[in-house]
Amino acid sequence: MRSKTGLRALRAVAALLMCASLSACLTMKSYVDPALPVVAQDQFTAPRAPAPVLVLFEFRTKGSANARATEAMRSRVIAAVAQSHQFGQIDGNAPNAGQLRVVIDNVPLTDAAAAKGFGTGLTLGLAGSMVTDGYVCTASYTRAGKTIQATVKHALHTTIGNKAGPAGLPARTPAEAANVVVDQLVFNALNTLAAQGAFADPAA
Template sequence: MRTMFPDLGAGMLRLARLLCVAGAVALTGCASFYVDASTKEVSAAQFKKPAELKPVQLLFEFQTKGTQNSRATDFLKAQVAEQVKISGLFSQVSDGPVTGGALLSVTLNNVPLSDDAFAKGFVTGLTFGLAGSQVSDGYVCTVKYVNGSQTPLAKTARHAIHTSMGATGGQPTGTKADNMEAAVRTMTRQVVSTALNDLSQDPSFK
């Protein structure tokens, strides 16, 4: 049976285990997806725009535990590129090299919430030890900007998606999404906006 979510390859999410019951989910709605409430979307209007906008080459990669996931990269690439374009931080966003050599790389890494580095970096905290049959996935978004001889700038933001299977009692803290795809796209938009905002607020960003 075909699922309601594109085949993104093993490992786009640890939630991929849910795909084996996707038929039942589609028919009964027994799985609910929640985008964690700790990370909010930052409007591009809040970004601190440079005095002079410059073109930039954009590189995007989705990873699973630090390993490249090409199918997930292809799935989200256009969305991330559009988000960077409308950020107002650059005069042009290109797939190839640009005049001046400015380069922006955006990496979204899917990691277990039990990972110590993730847990320590998530200052606002997450909902651990969820009751019942529930699964949570962590995501680390790293934005790196290099402009000529300028010292590279790097900003990191974190997010999570919680999945509740069946009537498990207490629900995760977060915003319920219509389905897995909607949850992934919302999470990506929110975490990328947070990282871009942090980059824009850095005095060294030019």
């Protein structure tokens, strides 16, 4: 009985390894959705007296905290915040520091995305597949007892195998595309908050 159980376990492990090796041979290309306006660093106007800020960031997957993705993207988010020139320094211990909380939630938009990807792996990419992930960024800024919030949505399309990408969009590696999406989510959210006067001197 034990030997049969052991054989079943070995077969299961072998199947997983085979699927992993097949998936590794596939070509993946990502395309940043064009719907969200592109905000560049030079579009920001620095406040007259930029305040220091404490940045809190969390990445979520379908509403649940994703610690690994949070750690991987935290420095990217903080860099984008610094590049916006909206804050004097990123230091939560500084006097009169505000608090910027950024939450990015990854929500798959393609039905049966996992099943389609798995099917592509078994056919070595001959059929091809494309999945779309949505990203919802909620940024809230609190200072002097006042909180202002902004929500921005973005999307990322990824092809697996021989599937053609969206027409007119440049192909990127998944890592490159993810960085672009995060940068634009943060820049757009900060741009919206700035337009609402979130970073203006409350004493002015």
